[in-house]
Amino acid sequence: MxxxxxxxxxxxxxxxxxxAITFLACGMLYYKxxxxxxxxxKDFAKxxxxxxxxxxxxxxxKSKVASQFLASYNKSI
Amino acid sequence: xxxxxxxxxIFNWIEKLINFINSIFFILLIIALTFALVLSPPDYLQGDSxxxxxxxxxxxxxxxxxxxxxxxxxxxxxxxxxxxxNLITKSIAPIGLLFTCxxxxxxxxxxxxxxxxxWAWDARITSMLVLSIFYxxxxxxxxxxxxxxxxxxxxxxxxxIGLINIPVIRYSVDWWNTLHQPSSIKLxxxxxxxxxxxxxxxxxxxxxxxxxxxxxxxxxxxxxxRIKKKNIKRI
Numbered sequence: 416m417x418x419x420x421x422x423x424x425x426x427x428x429x430x431x432x433x434x435a436i437t438f439l440a441c442g443m444l445y446y447k448x449x450x451x452x453x454x455x456x457k458d459f460a461k462x463x464x465x466x467x468x469x470x471x472x473x474x475x476x477k478s479k480v481a482s483q484f485l486a487s488y489n490k491s492i
Numbered sequence: 493x494x495x496x497x498x499x500x501x502i503f504n505w506i507e508k509l510i511n512f513i514n515s516i517f518f519i520l521l522i523i524a525l526t527f528a529l530v531l532s533p534p535d536y537l538q539g540d541s542x543x544x545x546x547x548x549x550x551x552x553x554x555x556x557x558x559x560x561x562x563x564x565x566x567x568x569x570x571x572x573x574x575x576x577x578n579l580i581t582k583s584i585a586p587i588g589l590l591f592t593c594x595x596x597x598x599x600x601x602x603x604x605x606x607x608x609x610x611w612a613w614d615a616r617i618t619s620m621l622v623l624s625i626f627y628x629x630x631x632x633x634x635x636x637x638x639x640x641x642x643x644x645x646x647x648x649x650x651x652x653i654g655l656i657n658i659p660v661i662r663y664s665v666d667w668w669n670t671l672h673q674p675s676s677i678k679l680x681x682x683x684x685x686x687x688x689x690x691x692x693x694x695x696x697x698x699x700x701x702x703x704x705x706x707x708x709x710x711x712x713x714x715x716x717x718r719i720k721k722k723n724i725k726r727i
């Protein structure tokens with residue numbers, strides 16, 4: 416039964432390869448996107464951290480995204 | 493209405509949506525794969541090779557839908573000059589390219605056992621290849637042109653020109669005598685596919701759409717952070 420499932424009545428090579436290529440390609444795009452996002456998050460957090468107290472206060476007041484980002488980033492680490 | 497896509501308004505939602513999709517994705521994937529590879533019956537003519545349809549068809553649909561979305565957003569962006577739309581189209585493009593390429597590759601893997609050939613210069617297959625070229629040009633425009641405004645304009649123009657190819661792909665099987673079979677699923681309710689195959693197909697489509705949403709949100713978030721990082725010095 417398992418052998419039948421793997422061989423797919425002679426079409427196993429084509430079926431399994433199609434699914435494997437699809438999930439491998441999706442996995443690779445996910446990994447690349449995730450890595451890039453984390454890199455930008457880390458760099459942005461580092462840049463915010465390097466600002467003086469007054470500068471950071473000004474940035475967080477003026478940029479809603481920066482304040483939301485910092486809140487979620489601090490929660491995640 | 494366009495304020496709804498303002499990064500400051502949706503930044504928090506992006507994180508929540510990413511977490512939500514992550515929490516349900518693997519359960520849905522396992523269910524969809526069980527239906528596609530185990531529970532759905534083999535086709536009476538094509539046998540088990542029909543299972544390739546469960547990755548091929550959703551990939552082709554997503555490739556087409558992504559480009560249509562990019563082109564329509566490009567038109568809106570051209571008319572209303574909304575820069576955020578360019579961030580969205582830029583984020584959709586790699587997803588669309590991936591799925592267009594997957595549709596071509598899995599189609600080739602399906603073609604060999606059913607038609608006896610990996611490739612044919614058939615209207616449907618060739619027009620899908622043209623679509624992938626439009627995607628590549630769109631992505632290259634953003635990568636190679638340094639001036640962002642100019643890059644957006646060129647990329648939008650490529651998307652709008654490429655929109656002509658979408659009806660060609662859709663109706664190629666009706667307009668020309670092609671090796672590719674005509675559509676089995678029609679929106680007017682005259683679909684010729686059996687429900688036992690339609691269910692796994694829809695499940696796989698749902699899973700791949702969730703994956704697309706996940707990548708789009710992650711890419712959009714990256715773009716927002718990249719811009720805010722650049723603007724930090726100006727503040």
